[in-house]
Amino acid sequence: MKLKSLKIINCNWLNVDFKEMTVQLSTSSLPSNAFFNNIYFLTKKKIKQHTDKKITYNILRQYLKKKDQILSYGCGSCHIEKKLLKYGLSVDCYDKAKNIALEKHKIKILNKKTQLKKYDKIFISNVFYSMKLQKIKKEISFLKSILHHNGKIFIFEHTMENLKFTQQLKIFLLNLIMIFKNYFFGGYQLLGYIRNNKTYIKIFELHKLKLKKKQNIGNMFFFEFLKLK
């Protein structure tokens, strides 16, 4: 038996216990905008350095050049972007959520799509997992429209290929337990989906974005896509 995708259900994220949150939670619907706004508000001062972000930064540094116009789409708390800016790269940071904990970083976050220009390189780190496939298709269409010809998109996602079958089964069973616990005690939220590599690659290729590289980097997959005509 091969599982195609798995739900990510949890009761905490970014050091925030979901019971502290003031928004409606759900183990069947994806997080609302209010969920992201609220979690970033609560996580202020709680965020510690994520080790996996160092891997993402080290990979990106190999692909991004100082002359490139770069966009981080769904930048979140900007742990990666802060380092890239310090390294001398020109990066626009976009996220639909407000309240992002950035006092320390002093980075201006763009919240409106109309603020975006055309880019040579766009990177998207752990964002697509939190969207339905239909929404991903729409976002890719938009991102392609703001990417220069021969521009590149880099994706980082946790995928099924990062998990052994026993780990997949464990997550599946834990999800059932969490749905059960949520029913009685509340405090759990569906955060998104772990999908397989093929699902992501298929959507990009549908949009005439050519897969140039696919690499397992620890607990994530890294994809490089090139914009054709």
Ligand SMILES: C[S@@+](CC[C@H](N)C(=O)[O-])C[C@H]1O[C@@H](n2cnc3c(N)ncnc32)[C@H](O)[C@@H]1O
């Ligand atoms: C798990 S965080 C990842 C943050 C950051 N990229 C990182 O790797 O640390 C997911 C982020 O995606 C953002 N996001 C989700 N859907 C989005 C959309 N349609 N447009 C822009 N940002 C989105 C959320 O607000 C959240 O900040």
